[in-house]
Amino acid sequence: xxxxxxxxxxxxxxxxxxxxxxxxxxxxxxxxxxxxxxxxxxxxxxxxxxxxxxxxxxxxxxxxxxxxxxxxxxxxxxxxxxxxxxxxxxxxxxxxxxxxxxxxxxxxxxxxxxxxxxxxxxxxxxxxxxxxxxxxxxxxxxxxxxxxxxxxxxxxxxxxxxxxxxxxxxxxxxxxxxxxxxxxxxxxxxxxxxxxxxxxxxxxxxxxxxxxxxxxxxxxxxxxxxxxxxxxxxxxxxxxxxxxxxxxxxxxxxxxxxxxxxxxxxxxxxxxxxxxxxxxxxxxxxxxxxxxxxxxxxxxxxxxxxxxxxxxxxxxxxxxxxxxxxxxxxxxxxxxxxxxxxxxxxxxxxxxxxxxxxxxxxxxxxxxxxxxxxxxxxxxxxxxxxxxxxxxxxxxxxxxxxxxxxxxxxxxxxxxxxxxxxxxxxxxxxxxxxxxxxxxxxxxxxxxxxxxxxxxxxxxxxxxxxxxxxxxxxxxxxxxxxxxxxxxxxxxxxxxxxxxxxxxxxxxxxxxx
Amino acid sequence: xxxxxxxxxxxxxxxxxxxxxxxxxxxxxxxxxxxxxxxxxxxxxxxxxxxxxxxxxxxxxxxxxxxxxxxxxxxxxxxxxxxxxxxxxxxxxxxxxxxxxxxxxxxxxxxxxxxxxxxxxxxxxxxxxxxxxxxxxxxxxxxxxxxxxxxxxxxxxxxxxxxxxxxxxxxxxxxxxxxxxxxxxxxxxxxxxxxxxxxxxxxxxxxxxxxxxxxxxxxxxxxxxxxxxxxxxxxxxxxxxxxxxxxxxxxxxxxxxxxxxxxxxxxxxxxxxxxxxxxxxxxxxxxxxxxxxxxxxxxxxxxxxxxxxxxxxxxxxxxxxxxxxxxxxxxxxxxxxxxxxxxxxxxxxxxxxxxxxxxxxx
Numbered sequence: 001x002x003x004x005x006x007x008x009x010x011x012x013x014x015x016x017x018x019x020x021x022x023x024x025x026x027x028x029x030x031x032x033x034x035x036x037x038x039x040x041x042x043x044x045x046x047x048x049x050x051x052x053x054x055x056x057x058x059x060x061x062x063x064x065x066x067x068x069x070x071x072x073x074x075x076x077x078x079x080x081x082x083x084x085x086x087x088x089x090x091x092x093x094x095x096x097x098x099x100x101x102x103x104x105x106x107x108x109x110x111x112x113x114x115x116x117x118x119x120x121x122x123x124x125x126x127x128x129x130x131x132x133x134x135x136x137x138x139x140x141x142x143x144x145x146x147x148x149x150x151x152x153x154x155x156x157x158x159x160x161x162x163x164x165x166x167x168x169x170x171x172x173x174x175x176x177x178x179x180x181x182x183x184x185x186x187x188x189x190x191x192x193x194x195x196x197x198x199x200x201x202x203x204x205x206x207x208x209x210x211x212x213x214x215x216x217x218x219x220x221x222x223x224x225x226x227x228x229x230x231x232x233x234x235x236x237x238x239x240x241x242x243x244x245x246x247x248x249x250x251x252x253x254x255x256x257x258x259x260x261x262x263x264x265x266x267x268x269x270x271x272x273x274x275x276x277x278x279x280x281x282x283x284x285x286x287x288x289x290x291x292x293x294x295x296x297x298x299x300x301x302x303x304x305x306x307x308x309x310x311x312x313x314x315x316x317x318x319x320x321x322x323x324x325x326x327x328x329x330x331x332x333x334x335x336x337x338x339x340x341x342x343x344x345x346x347x348x349x350x351x352x353x354x355x356x357x358x359x360x361x362x363x364x365x366x367x368x369x370x371x372x373x374x375x376x377x378x379x380x381x382x383x384x385x386x387x388x389x390x391x392x393x394x395x396x397x398x399x400x401x402x403x404x405x406x407x408x409x410x411x412x413x414x415x416x417x418x419x420x421x422x423x424x425x426x427x428x429x430x431x432x433x434x435x436x437x438x439x440x441x442x443x444x445x446x447x448x449x450x451x452x453x454x455x456x457x458x459x460x461x462x463x464x465x466x467x468x469x470x471x472x473x474x475x476x477x478x479x480x481x482x483x484x485x486x487x488x489x490x491x492x493x494x495x496x497x498x499x500x501x502x503x504x505x506x507x508x509x510x511x512x513x
Numbered sequence: 514x515x516x517x518x519x520x521x522x523x524x525x526x527x528x529x530x531x532x533x534x535x536x537x538x539x540x541x542x543x544x545x546x547x548x549x550x551x552x553x554x555x556x557x558x559x560x561x562x563x564x565x566x567x568x569x570x571x572x573x574x575x576x577x578x579x580x581x582x583x584x585x586x587x588x589x590x591x592x593x594x595x596x597x598x599x600x601x602x603x604x605x606x607x608x609x610x611x612x613x614x615x616x617x618x619x620x621x622x623x624x625x626x627x628x629x630x631x632x633x634x635x636x637x638x639x640x641x642x643x644x645x646x647x648x649x650x651x652x653x654x655x656x657x658x659x660x661x662x663x664x665x666x667x668x669x670x671x672x673x674x675x676x677x678x679x680x681x682x683x684x685x686x687x688x689x690x691x692x693x694x695x696x697x698x699x700x701x702x703x704x705x706x707x708x709x710x711x712x713x714x715x716x717x718x719x720x721x722x723x724x725x726x727x728x729x730x731x732x733x734x735x736x737x738x739x740x741x742x743x744x745x746x747x748x749x750x751x752x753x754x755x756x757x758x759x760x761x762x763x764x765x766x767x768x769x770x771x772x773x774x775x776x777x778x779x780x781x782x783x784x785x786x787x788x789x790x791x792x793x794x795x796x797x798x799x800x801x802x803x804x805x806x807x808x809x810x811x812x813x814x815x816x817x818x819x820x821x822x823x824x825x826x827x828x829x830x831x832x833x834x835x836x837x838x839x840x841x842x843x844x845x846x847x848x849x850x851x852x853x854x855x856x857x858x859x860x861x862x863x864x865x866x867x868x869x870x871x872x873x874x875x
Contacts, residue, residue, distance in 0.1 A: 088669040090588035093546055119697045120583050126670065153586045188585045190543070394838065450582075500582070 002057050004046065004222070005439025006039060007255060007432075008064040011276065011335040013038035014435035015046045017057075023263075025049040026432040035066060036212040043220035057222050059509065062213055063229040063251040063438040067202050071299040074102065079109040080200040081145040083136060083169075084193065085128065085152035085161050086117035095151070095193055100300045107201045109145045112136040116161045117153030120450055120498070125153055128161045130168065137172035146173075149200040151181035151193035156448055177203045183244060184305075186448045187500070191304040198301060199246040206245035210238050227509075231307050233258040233288050233437065234444035234506050237475060249298060250307045253280050254289050255437030257308065260405040261287045262440045263427035269403040270392055270421070273433065274410035276318040277332035280310045281391040284405075288484050288506070313391050315384055317410030319351040326379035328354070329387075342369050351413055354380035361412040381415065389419045396420060407433035444484070444506040445471030452496035460486060463503040471505050481507035515559035515635045522725050523548045523626065528826065529728030530622025532745065533720070533844075535816050536830040537795035538619015538645030539581035543589040547627055551591060556630040561611055563639040563718050566709030571607040572637055573598045574707055575624050576615035578666070578689070579699030581831060589620065591627035593669055593701040598628050600665040601703040604675050613637035613712065615652065615704055617720040618645030618795075619829075624701075639716035643847035644816050647794040649689065650682035651859050653849045654707065657715040661685040665703040668696040717847040723749065731825040741825025742840045745818075751844040752873055754799060754811055755788040756781050756822060759837045764830075771830060775819070777839055788841055790817060792830045797864045799841065811873050812861045814846035843873040 001021075007014045008031060016026040027045040032038040039062075046052055070076050082095035095111050096104045114136070116128035140148060148169055152161040159182040166178045179200040185192030214226055228241035229251040236247060256273040267287040273280045283290045289308030297303070314330020318337040321328050328351050333340040340346035342353040343364030349372065355361045357372035358381055396402060401422035406414040407430040416424050429436060447466040451459035464483060472478050485504040518526075527545040530538070566572065575594050577584070602609060612625040612632070617640040629636045641652040655661070664676045664685060674692050679685045693700040707716075730748040734741035746753060757777040764773035772793050779786040786803040788810075790796050796817035801810045811817050819828050822838040833839075850859050851872070861868040 086587070090590060091669075092550065092590040092592060093543065093588045097550065098546055117586075120580070120586070125587075125697065187582060189588060190585075 002055055003439045004043070004057055004060045004224075005435040005437070006042060006060065006062045007252065007434035007438055008035055008038065008062060008066060009252060009434070013042045014432045015042040016429065016432050016435040016439055017046055017052045018436065018439040023429045023436060024051050026429050026435065028432065034212070035064070035209065036216045039213065039216035040219050043216065043222065047220060047222070057224040059224050059227055060217055060222060061227045061229060061235055061438045061441050063255040063434060064248060065252045066209055067206065067245045068249040068298060070202060070205055071103075071198060074106055074299070076205040077106050077201040078147045078204045079145060080107050080197055081110045081140045081143070081148045082108070082112070082193075082197060083133075083148060083150045083165055084111070084113045085115075085150065085165060086125065086189065087113050087115040089117070089125070089153065090189065093190065095149075095197060098190065098302060099194070103299055103301065107197060110139065110143060118155070118158040118161070120154060120157070121452060122158050128164055130164065133165055133168045134172070137169045140169065140176065141173040146176050147200040147203050148176050148178045149181070149193070149196040150178060151189060151196050153189055154187070155180070155182035156186055156192070157450060177243070179203070179244070184246065186304050186502070188304050191302050194301050195246055195303045195305060198298065198303065199244055202245040203243070206242050210242050214238065227441065229255055229438050229441045231305060232291070232444060232504070233441060235441040235509070240474070246305070249305060252434055253282065253310055254308050255441070256280070256407055256434040257282050257284055257289045257437065258287065258440060259433030259435070259437030260284070260407045260427070260430070262436055263407075263429060263433060264405050264425045266403055266405060266425060269405050269425070270395065271405045271407065272388060272392070272411075272414055274406065274408040274413055275316045276337055276409065277314070277316045277334050278312050278330075279315045279388070279391070279408070279410070280312050281395045282308050282310045283395055286484055291485070309395070311391050311395050313387050315351070315387050315413065317350065317352045317413065321349040321351060321354060321376075321380050323376060326376055326383060328380050328383045342372070351380060351384060351410070355412050381413070384413045385415050385418065388414060392418065393420050406430070442506040443471055443474050443476035443509055444504055445469065445474060445476070446502070446504040448500070448502040450498055450500050452498045454499070456488060456499060459499050459501050460488060460503065463501040464505065467503045467505045471507060475510050476507040477510045478507070481505045514565055515561040518558045518560050518626065518636070520549070520552045523552070523623070525725045525728030525732055526622060526721070527728065528731050529724030529726065530617055530619060531827040532727055532731070532818055532820065533622070533643070533724055533816065534618035534645040534827060534829070535795045535818055536792055536828070537647065538616060538621055539584055540829065541620045541623050543584065544620050544623030544627065547589055547591040548623060548630070551627070551630045558626050558629045559635040560638050560721060561635040563637050563712050563716050566610065566637065566712055568708065568710040568713075570610035570709035572707045572709065572712050573601060573609045573612045573628070574615050574641065574704040575612060575628050576621045576702055576704070577624055577699070578693050578702045583697060583699040584620070587697065587699055589627075590669065592631060593667055594624050594628045595631035597665050597667040597701040597703040598632060600667060600673055600675065601663070601706060604663060604665065605706055607706050609634060609706070610709070611635045611637045613716070614640040614721070616640055616642040616645045617724050618642065621645070622721070622724055636721065637712060637716070638721045639712060639718045640720045641715075641717060643717040643720050645795050646859060649686035651863070653715045653717055653847065654711065655682040656849055656852070656855045656858050659707070659711055659715060660705055662705055664689050664705060666692050666696065666700040667702070668700055672696055715849070717849065735824060742820060742822065742842065745820070745825060746842060749844045751842045753840060753842050754873070755779065755783050755801065755841040757783055757788065757839065759833060759839060760787075762833055773830070775830075775833055777841065780838075790819065790841065791866070793864055794830060796830065798861055798866050798868065809868055809871075811843045812866070812868060812870060813864060814850035814855065814859045814870075815873050816844040816846065818842050818844060845874050846872070
């Protein structure tokens with residue numbers, strides 16, 4: 001199995017070739033304005049390595065922060081027609097009701113609210129208003145809007161009204177792209193609808209960007225299927241990524257954690273990814289990042305995405321040092337590190353300079369950091385240590401010392417001895433952990449549903465079967481599927497021992513026949 | 514005399530009501546969104562002192578009843594609670610002078626404001642719990658043996674029910690719960706109308722102001738990067754019980770409620786000890802465990818609040834999870850619950866714990 005993993009970050013585009021479970025070669029190139037150029041350059045550098053050039057490639061997997069950045073920066077977004085199915089309930093809180101106004105201005109097209117939706121036990125809340133839907137579809141056709149988001153109450157339990165809506169829209173307006181909320185989210189109508197609206201706003205950008213990824217691969221003479229990584233460390237096909245770009249929102253952080261697990265061989269540990277400006281601390285469970293349980297805000301919009309639970313601190317290789325008293329970060333020279341840091345001939349004292357002066361790492365010209373007083377360098381590293389210890393303690397979910405995998409370009413700031421840490425694990429190619437994480441990404445399936453009148457074991461088994469079916473449909477090899485997450489919660493006030501069960505399974509990609 | 518509730522008051526109320534929810538009552542977020550919209554449309558709500566009610570004034574007592582989960586899919590609509598009040602007026606033939614909350618804790622702290630905005634009535638600065646409680650007989654008016662009926666329940670599909678007569682508050686709980694479940698486990702309700710003198714005698718007074726005050730102090734502390742917990746304790750005359758990290762949460766559904774236990778391991782001055790908190794929708798009893806000592810240190814009716822150590826915001830019993838950094842505080846109980854009759858309704862034995870009530874504030 002030979003797979004190329006690519007991470008398109010804000011600063012660097014990293015690429016690695018993974019062959020039968022080890023990293024054959026890794027390269028770093030600057031990200032370009034037009035992302036295709038950076039990928040072509042990275043692939044050129046990667047494939048010029050003699051070990052890479054020979055043999056076929058089974059797949060190219062790309063992780064990118066492109067889509068989340070588009071939302072945060074409010075650029076390249078499409079205007080969206082929003083369809084809410086659930087009247088006569090929820091009428092006073094229409095789609096976009098809790099969006100920041102500037103982002104809503106960019107995305108809000110027309111809003112339609114119709115009768116329909118379901119109850120928590122799967123009964124119809126109201127019959128679906130098909131006549132109303134047909135009228136809305138005609139209006140969408142005439143308005144010129146070509147991206148539509150549909151959200152019906154309790155659609156994760158019964159998606160039939162959302163699916164019927166899509167059929168009616170497609171009939172009236174075949175070129176419209178329709179996002180259905182149940183494909184994206186969990187219980188929580190407002191948050192799930194927000195996810196669908198964000199997704200619908202991104203579909204045009206996704207089409208162009210992913211076509212660009214394909215062009216870059218073709219231009220590099222690689223004949224292999226393209227996959228995009230999702231927030232949970234698994235992949236989706238390029239076709240699915242075009243339809244559901246929001247699923248890739250947080251994949252950068254996830255990939256670095258998954259890469260850390262792979263490179264170290266450790267499946268349960270804390271991970272710290274130290275970049276230029278910030279460090280992300282997360283926790284690996286069975287090789288996957290632990291997910292956030294609460295509301296995740298993207299561009300100030302509440303969503304319930306599958307996101308890794310991360311704690312970020314303003315500490316990285318480019319963190320600016322101030323003296324009297326000594327402090328480090330959160331201000332950073334960022335991507336200008338190679339111009340502004342002392343060791344690169346610049347004028348700004350950074351965390352990297354302190355580490356070089358203290359003799360723990362060799363970067364740039366050590367002589368240029370010779371003027372940094374020994375005690376200042378020491379104090380900077382102590383401050384970094386204290387920040388890291390606090391972040392790790394916050395993210396730990398059990399008492400006792402745990403192993404910590406340190407990755408990222410600034411991993412030298414992580415000392416070997418830390419409170420609450422049994423050992424610090426460092427790995428070869430740790431600075432490209434995110435591209436490695438992309439290369440090893442798996443395929444997953446998830447379900448989140450309320451069960452009644454069933455034993456807990458039976459309910460979990462039913463949920464597992466559903467999740468497995470979804471993973472196989474997404475292209476996973478059934479034989480390799482493992483359950484990676486089970487969560488069950490009894491529901492207060494509901495009769496029949498109602499139990500909400502969430503199960504996620506993941507496994508290797510099905511090899512092409 | 515009434516005073517205007519500002520939009521800033523409502524933001525503060527959402528934070529404070531969630532804290533007074535003592536783990537239950539559901540997040541006030543969707544109610545807050547409704548009020549933001551109503552205020553943007555020009556509605557304004559007035560707050561009146563319970564002491565300004567005439568003895569024969571009639572007051573509508575409102576709450577949203579049901580499962581918080583269903584509330585996440587059938588989003589709070591301000592008109593529903595207003596309709597429940599109208600149903601009660603139509604059935605009982607009374608004209609309401611004002612609206613008040615059944616429970617100030619959680620989302621129901623905002624329900625009367627929504628009704629009031631539509632009906633043009635003031636909100637009484639009082640409620641019947643001073644917090645959140647899971648059952649209909651856990652109110653000050655049930656302690657006072659006031660009449661439990663009629664109760665109006667509304668569902669926006671045109672389902673309107675009135676429970677016209679029941680012999681006790683426990684029967685009201687059983688019968689209205691059945692109707693609520695048929696409506697999809699959520700219903701907008703207007704409880705038995707109260708007279709001005711009943712509210713003056715049995716209402717728990719100034720709890721809306723209290724929630725706004727707590728919320729305002731938390732938001733101020735957040736803005737100034739000061740410790741919000743200190744601000745809450747100061748504002749509500751509370752006591753810090755424990756600070757630590759959640760290490761275990763066990764939940765189970767029994768008899769239609771969410772019951773369970775949360776274990777917090779000590780940090781800072783509580784390092785080496787743990788606290789266990791039992792809940793039935795709301796936090797009920799807390800034990801401090803140190804070595805082989807296991808001591809109940811706080812119990813209902815004292816309010817037990819589990820707060821985010823950093824932000825000061827409340828955590829609910831449905832959302833609390835491993836790893837959260839929490840500070841457990843106690844706030845004083847409304848005096849009506851401290852009498853022998855009050856403790857029968859909401860003391861530890863009412864929740865199945867064979868403990869004599871000892872107040873944190875004794």
